[in-house]
Ligand SMILES: *[C@@H]1O[C@H](CO)[C@@H](O)[C@H](O)[C@H]1NC(C)=O
Ligand SMILES: *[C@@H]1O[C@H](CO)[C@@H](O)[C@H](O)[C@H]1NC(C)=O
Ligand SMILES: *[C@@H]1O[C@H](CO)[C@@H](O)[C@H](O)[C@H]1NC(C)=O
């Protein structure tokens with residue numbers, strides 16, 4: 543497996559755990575690949591401790607050529623937009639007063655072809671805000687309007703990361719709409735909330751993970767370029783969401799074990815999962831600081847001399863907005879006749895909190911990482 547994919551997964555897990563700590567009972571959702579890409583671009587312009595800490599937090603130790611690695615991933619992932627309504631925006635907006643060095647511009651031109659933009663926060667703040675609002679709106683086909691909240695940028699903003707990720711899943715095997723019923727979703731041991739539950743019976747790759755008393759299933763989207771993995775505890779066993787045991791044991795090694803094909807086998811599954819739409823705006827700054835980005839956000843300590851001679855340049859803010867829609871929609875299910883008799887029968891009823899990952903099959907990068915705790 544390639545080093546960059548391992549690095550990106552490790553960072554994804556670290557940040558997921560941080561976000562879960564911040565939000566123990568609520569839904570969590572973010573796009574690891576967007577954030578990794580943006581921070582790796584920032585690293586190209588960083589030096590000294592600032593560059594080192596980005597490398598550490600993003601687990602780049604064993605990655606030989608980080609920008610080239612992201613160039614390959616970006617180019618592969620961009621191809622997905624011809625199959626899905628998937629938008630991944632990962633921009634770095636830099637104030638023009640930084641007077642970016644020609645070396646930085648030329649070294650990032652290829653690997654980060656669409657990710658770097660120079661704007662004028664200092665002298666034309668309102669115009670720039672409008673420009674960013676509008677370009678993100680256009681790039682997400684109108685889904686994300688006004689992404690910049692009023693206090694997210696000001697005339698002192700030097701470097702701004704804007705991530706916007708949008709996906710409407712289209713399954714390889716569609717759910718029948720007539721099978722969707724309102725069901726109680728057990729948010730914890732005692733309480734339920736109504737949810738629209740989608741149902742089908744079909745063959746999927748599924749497994750049991752005994753160490754966390756949990757089931758795992760892989761649900762491919764159309765054309766199999768993307769899959770959603772669901773980690774579902776067999777029951778709500780703790781006093782909160784029922785996910786405590788998984789969250790505790792989750793790390794990059796355990797995740798790669800749990801999602802390994804050898805953990806799973808084809809089974810005829812009676813599947814029930816909620817229809818849902820989650821829209822999340824996260825502020826990852828505090829989480830990233832906890833993970834070890836100690837210098838990058840402070841004008842006194844950051845070192846961006848790889849991109850600019852200007853002093854006191856820091857990463858001013860990180861805007862990260864994600865929207866994911868899971869519906870019945872998909873292709874016609876083609877079941878192989880005959881195979882079904884031999885198959886082991888199983889059930890997966892996601893009527894209580896679960897963790898999910900949407901992964902790119904080819905590069906194994908995690909596009910979305912979330913937990914669904916409450917409709
Ligand atoms: C910007 O950089 C160029 C060359 O890198 C230099 O010639 C120019 O004077 C700089 N401008 C400012 C305003 O610092
Ligand atoms: C950009 O969006 C923000 C937040 O929704 C809004 O308050 C602001 O007015 C917008 N700015 C411009 C210039 O359109
Ligand atoms: C379950 O969730 C409800 C509402 O979210 C909350 O009021 C209640 O205290 C929770 N019960 C337990 C046992 O945590």
Ligand SMILES: *[C@@H]1O[C@H](CO)[C@@H](O)[C@H](O)[C@H]1NC(C)=O
Nearest residue numbers: 760762765766767769903904
């Ligand atoms: C992932 O890709 C491989 C080869 O490209 C393919 O054989 C496999 O079926 C795909 N996985 C899923 C779940 O579709």
